[in-house]
Amino acid sequence: MARAATTSDAFNAVAEPRRREILQFLATGERSVGEIVMRLGFEQPSVSKHLRVLLEVKLVDVRRDGRHMLYRANAEAIRPLHEWTSRFERLWKHQLLQVKERAEKKKQME
Amino acid sequence: MARAATTSDAFNAVAEPRRREILQFLATGERSVGEIVMRLGFEQPSVSKHLRVLLEVKLVDVRRDGRHMLYRANAEAIRPLHEWTSRFERLWKHQLLQVKERAEKKKQME
DNA sequence: TTGACATATTCCCATATGGGCATGTAATGT
C-alpha cells in the first residue's frame, strides 16, 4: 500500500506546505480563488486542486458569488490537530525544565 | 513532482497514523522497538522504518542499551505543529461564538 | 448568442510511499 490519501484527514491535508499557506491566508478572511492565486503566486489549477483537498476534509468552506468561488477557513476542523499536539505539551514543558536543571547543575559544578 | 518527502518535516511525519500511534506510545516513556511492536501489533520492520522517519525529523531520540534500542519522544519537535494550529485558535473560538449567536437569534424568532 | 472572465477538471508523468518478505548487522551468552 502507498501512503494514506491526503484527502483522508486533516493531518494529511496540512502535510502539504502549499495547503498550509492557503489555509493561513484564508484565516485572514474569505477569499476568492483569484485572490489566493495573486497572493501566493501558485498556478491557478494548483490552487483549485489544493482547495478541493481542503474542502474534502472540511478544512475550508465555499460559497459562490457570481463567477467567484469564495473560500474560508473552517478553523473548527483544525482543532483535532491542535488537541493532538496538546497531548505533548506537558511533556515538552517537562523536558525543557530538565534541560534547564541540567544547565544549572553544570554551572554549579564549575 | 510528487508529494513532499515524509522525512522533510514534522507535519509530513505525523501525517501517517501509525507514526502518530508510535509517538503517543513513546510519550508515556522510553521504549524499545520490541515493546512498540508488542503494544501496537505492527510488523517489526514497519516499526523500525517508521522510527527512522521520526528520527530524521527529530520527533524521537534513541540510545542503545545492549541489544535494545530505546526510543523516546522529543516533544520539543512537536511544538511547531502546536504553534501552527494555535494560529487558528482565535478563529475557531470566534466561529463557535457565531454559531451560538445564530442559534440564539433563531430561538428568539420562534 | 457570443465572448470574456473565473474556476474546475483531466491527462500525463516523475517520484515518494508503506507494506511484505528476506536478509543484513550488532550485541549477548555459552
Added chain:
DNA sequence: ACATTACATGCCCATATGGGAATATGTCAA
C-alpha cells in the same frame, strides 16, 4: 567461534501524489 536475540535495511510493487498544460464548466455582460 557460534547460535540467538533485537533491530535495521533492502528489494519489489501497487498506489497516491502534485505539477504542468490543455481543456471543460459555469457565470455574467453586451
